[in-house]
Amino acid sequence: MAETTGAKAAPKQGFLKSLEIDTRLLGMIGAFIAVCLVFNLMTDGRFLTARNIFNLTIQTVSVAIMATGMVFVIVTRHIDLSVGSLLATCSAVMAMMQTRWLPDMLGLEIGHPLLPWVAILAGLLTGAAIGAFNGWLVGYLTIPAFIVTLGGLLVWRNVAWYMTSGQTIGPLDPTYVAFGGINGTLGPAASWIVGLGAVAAALIALFAARRAKAGHGQPVKPLWAEAVLAGLVAAAILGFVAVLNAYQIPSARLERIFEARGAVMPEGYTAGYGIPYSVLLLIFIAIVMTVVATRTRLGRYIFATGGNPDAAELSGINTRLLTVKIFAIMGALCALAGMVASARLANHSNDIGTLDELRVIAAAVIGGTALSGGIGTIHGAILGALIMQSLQSGMAMVGVDAPFQNIVVGAVLVLAVLIDILYRKRTGAR
Amino acid sequence: MSVDRTGTPLVEMKDICISFGGVHAVDHVSVDLWPGEVVGLLGHNGAGKSTLIKILSGAYRADQGEIRVNGEAAHIHNPRDARRYNIETIYQTLALADNLNASANLFLGRELVTATGLVDDARMEAETAKIMARLNPNFRKFRDPVSALSGGQRQSVAIARAVYFNARILIMDEPTAALGPHETQMVSELIEELKRQGIGIFLISHDIHDVMKLCDRASVMKNGQLVGTVDVAKVTDDDLLGMIILGKHPGQHAAA
Numbered sequence A: 001m002a003e004t005t006g007a008k009a010a011p012k013q014g015f016l017k018s019l020e021i022d023t024r025l026l027g028m029i030g031a032f033i034a035v036c037l038v039f040n041l042m043t044d045g046r047f048l049t050a051r052n053i054f055n056l057t058i059q060t061v062s063v064a065i066m067a068t069g070m071v072f073v074i075v076t077r078h079i080d081l082s083v084g085s086l087l088a089t090c091s092a093v094m095a096m097m098q099t100r101w102l103p104d105m106l107g108l109e110i111g112h113p114l115l116p117w118v119a120i121l122a123g124l125l126t127g128a129a130i131g132a133f134n135g136w137l138v139g140y141l142t143i144p145a146f147i148v149t150l151g152g153l154l155v156w157r158n159v160a161w162y163m164t165s166g167q168t169i170g171p172l173d174p175t176y177v178a179f180g181g182i183n184g185t186l187g188p189a190a191s192w193i194v195g196l197g198a199v200a201a202a203l204i205a206l207f208a209a210r211r212a213k214a215g216h217g218q219p220v221k222p223l224w225a226e227a228v229l230a231g232l233v234a235a236a237i238l239g240f241v242a243v244l245n246a247y248q249i250p251s252a253r254l255e256r257i258f259e260a261r262g263a264v265m266p267e268g269y270t271a272g273y274g275i276p277y278s279v280l281l282l283i284f285i286a287i288v289m290t291v292v293a294t295r296t297r298l299g300r301y302i303f304a305t306g307g308n309p310d311a312a313e314l315s316g317i318n319t320r321l322l323t324v325k326i327f328a329i330m331g332a333l334c335a336l337a338g339m340v341a342s343a344r345l346a347n348h349s350n351d352i353g354t355l356d357e358l359r360v361i362a363a364a365v366i367g368g369t370a371l372s373g374g375i376g377t378i379h380g381a382i383l384g385a386l387i388m389q390s391l392q393s394g395m396a397m398v399g400v401d402a403p404f405q406n407i408v409v410g411a412v413l414v415l416a417v418l419i420d421i422l423y424r425k426r427t428g429a430r
Numbered sequence B: 001m002s003v004d005r006t007g008t009p010l011v012e013m014k015d016i017c018i019s020f021g022g023v024h025a026v027d028h029v030s031v032d033l034w035p036g037e038v039v040g041l042l043g044h045n046g047a048g049k050s051t052l053i054k055i056l057s058g059a060y061r062a063d064q065g066e067i068r069v070n071g072e073a074a075h076i077h078n079p080r081d082a083r084r085y086n087i088e089t090i091y092q093t094l095a096l097a098d099n100l101n102a103s104a105n106l107f108l109g110r111e112l113v114t115a116t117g118l119v120d121d122a123r124m125e126a127e128t129a130k131i132m133a134r135l136n137p138n139f140r141k142f143r144d145p146v147s148a149l150s151g152g153q154r155q156s157v158a159i160a161r162a163v164y165f166n167a168r169i170l171i172m173d174e175p176t177a178a179l180g181p182h183e184t185q186m187v188s189e190l191i192e193e194l195k196r197q198g199i200g201i202f203l204i205s206h207d208i209h210d211v212m213k214l215c216d217r218a219s220v221m222k223n224g225q226l227v228g229t230v231d232v233a234k235v236t237d238d239d240l241l242g243m244i245i246l247g248k249h250p251g252q253h254a255a256a
């Protein structure tokens, strides 16, 4: 009696229902757009300029990269308070590698093309190893993650300090610095190619998902809904590329680029920045992490363990080793975030990543990751990071005093979780 | 009725002991199971039935005792080991991940993957639909997380998981506790069918009527100890009740 929804005869549905977009995601996008519009009004249109959107994007990358890893950590009912300090340690390792250790010990002179890559590899290994160690303490020695990473917060911040003797390390290798944002962008032409490629990939993915469902006789969305969704995705991707391309490189800087090539800049020459490498990196990480979360066994086990750790264990999942893997992933992502953060500043400073643990956790939670475990999405966490950064930058532009900025961000975090709880109650989800 | 007990038993649990901080949850218990046989496990609440079978399913490790499968010593240290011996379990608590849907739970730990190594949700959902059609034909909620299912629907998912993977040894800990009469009937028929295929089943139940109908033998536990194992055909309901409540063994059917 209760279950009359046949597999074939799909009942009449609302517009949004047919699109099958998560209403929670829609709410977040709505909130983000609202934040942008309000700040745009308050700044007389300065908030939604190509320049500010570009800056907002590159400022978000470091926290967003870590937030994707934090989703896995929180989904399995753990927490990682050490990410900011871990970022600092990895950044210190990478900075010391390229400026001191490799030149001094291996004799690779400054400017050697291998330098940045070896440094990045060392940073990644450091992050993954420290993360795995944290995971081992949590998974095998069953020390609560809160305690392990609270200790790590102190330990790794000061390991970084010790390694660098508290000094700012720089200047960093130019190739390395290209990962920071403004100093490494694709340029308009390549950006369009990447954008079109992304649109093509998205269309293929939508089509493949539809075919797989239909192939097993499962209900599919109406074709028009599929088309609307595809149109929205394509418009979003190309619009984003257009904005990044619209931000013009200052002519003084262009002149220097031409000079470096031994050429003279033609009169009236202009060029846009295009997609920063750091944003490409974030997109790549987001795709990989989403695939891991939704399409791999590892992801399935992460969510199962978060939903019911005992059931996961009884299903033969090695939940201890899983914990090690999750924290190792988190550590590796801290290294990548550290690379982006120090590259953006073109040096490693002693306070890099301070308070990032709070931003990262807030981004994941605002993005819909439930602290009770088992629920969370990668795109949600990235959107959460973007919302946080927009609030922060917007308030700075409007001229809100620093203490009020933090008060607002803190209040928004609590409010976001409250709304989430109310939303889940209403929709009956956990 | 006629279980052939001449060869080697499918499972022998010998002299099993386990205690939790001084409580002897299972105290020198021995049970066995032949192919095509259903052995009922009976006893009051807290008698140790679930604990005993959790040792066989790898959830707990016995402090003492030996497990043999097909006559050979079996080393079962975790649920993965148990699955390697084709031991499948329906837990009393169902052991479902509430945030995942029916097919993700059914295949948890044994996902079907595509050629590229990614989980094949569409195929798993199709397989789930097939097995559920046999167990609970009214089941439709394939997409919802199992937290949105009724108690009986959840139990159907747990049963489907245990029978899908060609178990040789099936452990059912109160499998029909939450099921309606029709669904219970379907599980009874399923048990009969599995029995004919030569699968051995441990069935924990508080329903003496069910035990009398479905089981070949019954082992009764009280306070962690085995009261005795009897041939169901040779005892009455009252004999079994006496064993459960009084721990009184009807002497002439002594087995252990």
Ligand SMILES: Nc1ncnc2c1ncn2[C@@H]1O[C@H](COP(=O)(O)OP(=O)(O)OP(=O)(O)O)[C@@H](O)[C@H]1O
Pocket: B020, B023, B024, B025, B043, B044, B045, B046, B047, B048, B049, B050, B051, B052, B092
């Ligand atoms: N993990 C545990 N830690 C501590 N004590 C336990 C644990 N598991 C079971 N026990 C104890 O062992 C005894 C046997 O419990 P068990 O769950 O095996 O009973 P049961 O026969 O399955 O009962 P029921 O019919 O209520 O399911 C009980 O006294 C219980 O309190």
Ligand SMILES: [Mg+2]
Pocket: B049, B050, B051, B092, B173
């Ligand atoms: Mg029990």
